[in-house]
Amino acid sequence: MVDYATEEEQVEALKRWWRENGTSIIAGAALGILALVGWRGWTWHQETQALEASRLYDEVSARIENGDREALVSAAEQLRADYASTAYASLGALAAARAAVDAGDLAAAAEWLRWAMDNGDDVKLGYLARGRLARIEAARGRIDEGLALLDVDPPAAWVGLYGEIRGDLLTEKGDREAAIEAYRAALDAEVPPPDPEAVQRKLNEAQAAGANRGGDGEEAS
Structure with missing residues (x-):
């Protein structure tokens, strides 16, 4: 550290330093204050929006x-x-x-x-x-559009539910084998559908219908 011989020299050195650096210090402080005020204003705006x-x-x-x-x-x-x-x-x-x-x-x-x-x-x-839109589209007679909505890679929490909906739409479409596969996938999902027992019943019914259809075919032959 530099030693100054007199207080006057110390004062002059401080003045020189302030002339060289004071503007940038003031500008930086002003920007910091503006940023803080802006952040608080944005936070207040967000909170107000949420309340309304x-x-x-x-x-x-x-x-x-x-x-x-x-x-x-x-x-x-x-x-x-x-x-x-x-x-x-x-x-x-x-x-x-x-x-x-x-x-x-x-x-x-x-x-x-x-x-x-x-x-x-x-x-x-x-x-x-x-998922709800897929069911609505099927109810409007647009089953393929509903199935297309389900053709995504959802998070694990939705795989079971989407599998159930897909199975329902495929059953309505008459594609029993694909419906059986969808119901099985729903039951095997990491997060099962909201009512696994209901899905199991749908799977059993689809399998039974397929078996009956096969038996009818054998008798007919």
Whole structure:
């Protein structure tokens, strides 16, 4: 470290150092303060968005209880338009889709589910919407479109459920062998479908139907 002979020399050295470095120090400090203020502002904005979205979803839930589909759809539409970056928007879309199914409007249900699948911020809810959309498409007579929706590589948590849905659609299509394979895959999945016993019954029925068909064929021959 340099030793200065007098206090005056120390003061002059400090002044020179400040002239050389003061501007960058002030600029750096200002940027740091702006970054902190910006981060806090963004955090506040996110929290405000989540609170308002939560309030709107409470309205959706209330309308589910009292069966007011028009008000439910209105709240879900606002969630979709203004709070798409929150999971509440996807939840609202799923609720609106269920209300549309109850009203027999499968086209509207499909539209809501497709939005949740393609645009929702929550990945898990997106996979749930995809599975429900596959069933809706089958109910609309679009079984191949429903099967195409399931032609993805989902996380392990969804493999069992998707296998069950695939089996149901293949059974409806009349492809019994492929349905049996799908049901077996669902039961063998790391995470089984929500109701494994129901899937086992479907598998047993598909196998029995195949056996009966084989027996009929033998008798006919």
